[in-house]
Amino acid sequence: MRVYLTAARLSLRRYLTYRSSAVAGVVTTTVFGFIRAYVLVALWKQKPEINGWDLADATTYAFLTQGLMVPMGVFMNGTELGPRIRSGDVAIDLYRPVDFQCWWLALDTGRAVGTGLLRSLPPVLAGSLVFPFALPLSPVRWIAFSLCCVIGYVVSFSLRYLISIIAFWTMDERGVAALVFAVGFFCSGMILPLTVMPGTLGTIVQHTPWATMIQIPSSVLFGTQPGGVGYALAFGLFWALVLMGAGRLLTEAARRKVVVQGG
Amino acid sequence: MAESAERPLAAPVAYLLLVRMWSRSALQYRTSMLLTGLGQLFTTSLDLVAILVLYSQVKVLGGFTLPQTLYLYGTTRVAFALSDIVASGVETLADAIRLGTFDLVLIRPVSTLAQVLADQFNPKRFNKLVPAAATLIWALTDLPVHWTAAKIAVCAGTILCGFVLYCAFWVLSGCISFLAVDARELANTFTYGSEFATEYPLNIFGRPLGLTLTFVVPVAFVTWQPSLYVLGHPDPFGLPGFLRLASPVVAAVFSALAVLAWRACIRRYRSSGS
Amino acid sequence: MTAVPAQTVASAPAASDVPTADPIILAEGLTKVFTSHKRTGRLRRERTDFTAVDGIDLSVAAGELVGYIGPNGAGKSTTIKMLTGILNPTAGTLRVAGFEPQRDRVKLARRIGVVFGQRTTLWWDLPLLDSFTLLQRLYRIPPERYAANLAYYTEALDLGPFLDRPVRQLSLGQRMRGDITAALLHDPAVVYLDEPTIGLDVVSKHAVREFLHDLNTRTGTTILLTTHDVDDIERLCSRVIAIDHGRVTYDGPLEDLRAERDLETVVRELYSRQEV
Numbered sequence: 001m002r003v004y005l006t007a008a009r010l011s012l013r014r015y016l017t018y019r020s021s022a023v024a025g026v027v028t029t030t031v032f033g034f035i036r037a038y039v040l041v042a043l044w045k046q047k048p049e050i051n052g053w054d055l056a057d058a059t060t061y062a063f064l065t066q067g068l069m070v071p072m073g074v075f076m077n078g079t080e081l082g083p084r085i086r087s088g089d090v091a092i093d094l095y096r097p098v099d100f101q102c103w104w105l106a107l108d109t110g111r112a113v114g115t116g117l118l119r120s121l122p123p124v125l126a127g128s129l130v131f132p133f134a135l136p137l138s139p140v141r142w143i144a145f146s147l148c149c150v151i152g153y154v155v156s157f158s159l160r161y162l163i164s165i166i167a168f169w170t171m172d173e174r175g176v177a178a179l180v181f182a183v184g185f186f187c188s189g190m191i192l193p194l195t196v197m198p199g200t201l202g203t204i205v206q207h208t209p210w211a212t213m214i215q216i217p218s219s220v221l222f223g224t225q226p227g228g229v230g231y232a233l234a235f236g237l238f239w240a241l242v243l244m245g246a247g248r249l250l251t252e253a254a255r256r257k258v259v260v261q262g263g
Numbered sequence: 264m265a266e267s268a269e270r271p272l273a274a275p276v277a278y279l280l281l282v283r284m285w286s287r288s289a290l291q292y293r294t295s296m297l298l299t300g301l302g303q304l305f306t307t308s309l310d311l312v313a314i315l316v317l318y319s320q321v322k323v324l325g326g327f328t329l330p331q332t333l334y335l336y337g338t339t340r341v342a343f344a345l346s347d348i349v350a351s352g353v354e355t356l357a358d359a360i361r362l363g364t365f366d367l368v369l370i371r372p373v374s375t376l377a378q379v380l381a382d383q384f385n386p387k388r389f390n391k392l393v394p395a396a397a398t399l400i401w402a403l404t405d406l407p408v409h410w411t412a413a414k415i416a417v418c419a420g421t422i423l424c425g426f427v428l429y430c431a432f433w434v435l436s437g438c439i440s441f442l443a444v445d446a447r448e449l450a451n452t453f454t455y456g457s458e459f460a461t462e463y464p465l466n467i468f469g470r471p472l473g474l475t476l477t478f479v480v481p482v483a484f485v486t487w488q489p490s491l492y493v494l495g496h497p498d499p500f501g502l503p504g505f506l507r508l509a510s511p512v513v514a515a516v517f518s519a520l521a522v523l524a525w526r527a528c529i530r531r532y533r534s535s536g537s
Numbered sequence: 538m539t540a541v542p543a544q545t546v547a548s549a550p551a552a553s554d555v556p557t558a559d560p561i562i563l564a565e566g567l568t569k570v571f572t573s574h575k576r577t578g579r580l581r582r583e584r585t586d587f588t589a590v591d592g593i594d595l596s597v598a599a600g601e602l603v604g605y606i607g608p609n610g611a612g613k614s615t616t617i618k619m620l621t622g623i624l625n626p627t628a629g630t631l632r633v634a635g636f637e638p639q640r641d642r643v644k645l646a647r648r649i650g651v652v653f654g655q656r657t658t659l660w661w662d663l664p665l666l667d668s669f670t671l672l673q674r675l676y677r678i679p680p681e682r683y684a685a686n687l688a689y690y691t692e693a694l695d696l697g698p699f700l701d702r703p704v705r706q707l708s709l710g711q712r713m714r715g716d717i718t719a720a721l722l723h724d725p726a727v728v729y730l731d732e733p734t735i736g737l738d739v740v741s742k743h744a745v746r747e748f749l750h751d752l753n754t755r756t757g758t759t760i761l762l763t764t765h766d767v768d769d770i771e772r773l774c775s776r777v778i779a780i781d782h783g784r785v786t787y788d789g790p791l792e793d794l795r796a797e798r799d800l801e802t803v804v805r806e807l808y809s810r811q812e813v
């Protein structure tokens with residue numbers, strides 16, 4: 001267990017050094033947050049209440065998701081595992097006496113916390129200065145929100161891990177990653193809140209694993225999640241278990257493949 | 264020794280030569296290209312889906328109907344896709360500076376801008392043009408516009424001037440890479456940010472921001488102003504009518520500024536070494 | 538002057554159209570100062586100036602083969618960057634092949650060739666020959682001249698077996714030979730080689746050295762060679778310039794340098810920053 005904590009801590013420290021690129025990233029994130037917020041303002045001006053959300057919810061959502069975007073890995077650009085598989089360095093990793101998937105989870109957790117510390121707050125602060133915000137005061141809601149974020153993060157990691165590990169068979173996961181990125185970006189609610197999507201599209205999109213990453217935590221925070229916190233946690237845990245499990249199965253398959261091929 | 268000509272190779276010719284070389288390099292990786300191409304096709308359609316979702320909730324957004332917004336979206340998307348094909352090589356500049364390979368550009372007897380714009384050219388960029396053009400055509404067929412010769416000309420001009428302005432934005436984003444090597448994401452706000460912002464009616468940004476985007480950074484002249492003319496829509500900001508046809512002038516002036524800025528950045532790089 | 542590959546012309550300097558009386562590289566008081574800003578407190582920033590090259594004078598005549606040596610950080614690569622036009626000098630005058638690198642980067646670029654030992658100038662994914670074809674267009678090399686040069690270098694450097702192989706599949710030695718050819722196809726007046734033999738096996742090193750020696754004696758191409766390899770200096774350089782802390786510490790014939798001690802000791806001393 002200590003190994004994983006150390007790995008996470010070292011990864012965190014590394015990501016904390018990327019300060020200047022984080023500043024640039026924050027500016028970009030804030031700008032896009034503003035654009036998204038104005039679009040939502042235009043929509044809510046026409047229709048002041050949509051599926052239980054009011055304008056303040058929408059604008060808060062825009063900036064909240066911009067802040068969470070990078071730590072949650074919404075961009076689905078794999079882990080650093082992909083390049084290591086392509087170069088063959090991964091053989092060393094497979095021989096380490098640690099659980100392969102947990103190792104990468106530890107590293108990615110460091111990344112998530114590091115980027116979160118550097119980037120998540122400023123966009124939210126900037127947005128709150130200009131737009132109406134709807135952040136609750138109740139600590140219960142915030143705890144629920146944090147739990148949902150953690151689960152959403154694990155789901156995100158497990159998806160990215162699966163994409164990366166496919167490289168063992170296809171030698172190049174970038175094509176698949178591009179497709180998944182497209183789907184994921186939309187289905188996570190980065191373009192529009194999933195709650196405004198109509199009919200069948202809305203139903204489908206709110207049940208994919210991507211919904212757990214930023215949409216559900218946000219809904220829980222606003223108190224507008226249908227089925228409440230219980231449903232949110234259960235839904236998230238379901239996907240986390242399924243996807244992590246799939247990851248473990250594929251890891252074993254990959255390990256066998258490597259042994260057979262002699263690395 | 265006889266030299267064929269004292270004049271160096273013209274920048275556009277050098278650009279095309281380099282583009283051809285990079286294309287042939289890229290074609291070596293055909294399967295990856297195909298998958299990424301499909302992914303791109305998908306991604307670029309998603310913003311469109313977003314607009315459709317918005318209009319599934321309301322009939323009018325910011326005073327504009329769905330076909331009108333689709334026209335705004337289509338024109339800016341097409342202009343941007345064209346500029347992306349031509350000029351997005353500039354995205355690799357930050358890495359080239361960091362790794363020291365930019366020095367190679369300075370060694371060649373050819374325009375630095377031509378080399379940088381052509382860098383990593385990939386034919387798969389053409390994929391993005393398809394959904395954009397399709398949306399524009401759809402919008403054009405759906406619009407209740409009375410098409411005069413003037414309007415058709417302005418419509419074509421919108422895309423042309425938008426393309427030129429976007430290319431200028433790409434060049435400026437390259438200049439940002441010179442000034443702050445870590446700021447590649449910042450450079451993206453210029454290009455991808457202005458593309459995102461112009462997909463929607465500009466008045467959703469409110470008056471102060473909207474005017475800034477007209478007179479400080481000419482984002483409004485990419486497609487918004489000339490589109491007001493084509494759509495026959497009154498200017499929500501109440502700006503004078505002649506601005507709607509000002510895009511060509513704005514594009515020309517702004518491009519000149521972009522090239523000047525580029526040259527200044529090259530001079531600065533050669534003086535400070537980074 | 539006829540455009541004939543070096544093998545048939547013995548002494549005519551095919552690469553220079555500058556009168557041979559003038560030095561082909563002339564630097565006076567060449568200085569390069571880098572300014573960096575360090576944060577020394579909450580809001581204060583301190584400006585530190587680092588003088589990489591401190592008013593050096595250089596005079597290289599056409600046809601010389603000069604070794605340029607010095608420890609890392611001495612100012613070697615900064616000097617080369619100024620000579621090639623990558624960096625502008627902070628002070629001093631500089632003329633290379635009849636041009637001021639600062640003002641006439643493009644015109645100068647056609648008259649010089651550069652070989653980086655650790656980086657390739659070639660196209661990674663395409664056959665070697667394709668890189669050459671592109672360079673022919675970029676440098677506007679007359680077709681007959683290009684064909685003659687290509688034939689000559691193909692034979693002299695034995696490029697035949699791998700001309701149609703992608704550069705990424707070449708060995709280091711093969712790639713180096715490709716890079717050297719790429720730098721010479723347009724008949725430059727001055728060629729800069731930065732550690733050309735680094736990482737090569739003994740046989741390849743020897744081949745490169747012999748080729749450079751041949752190039753210099755037959756065509757009179759001026760060569761400026763940066764190297765840490767003692768054998769390179771021994772075989773090739775008639776003249777050695779040593780630089781340290783931005784100043785020239787030695788500039789003279791190779792023989793004088795090793796008059797007292799063997800070359801290896803001298804170089805080692807130079808590199809450990811002792812007085813020569």
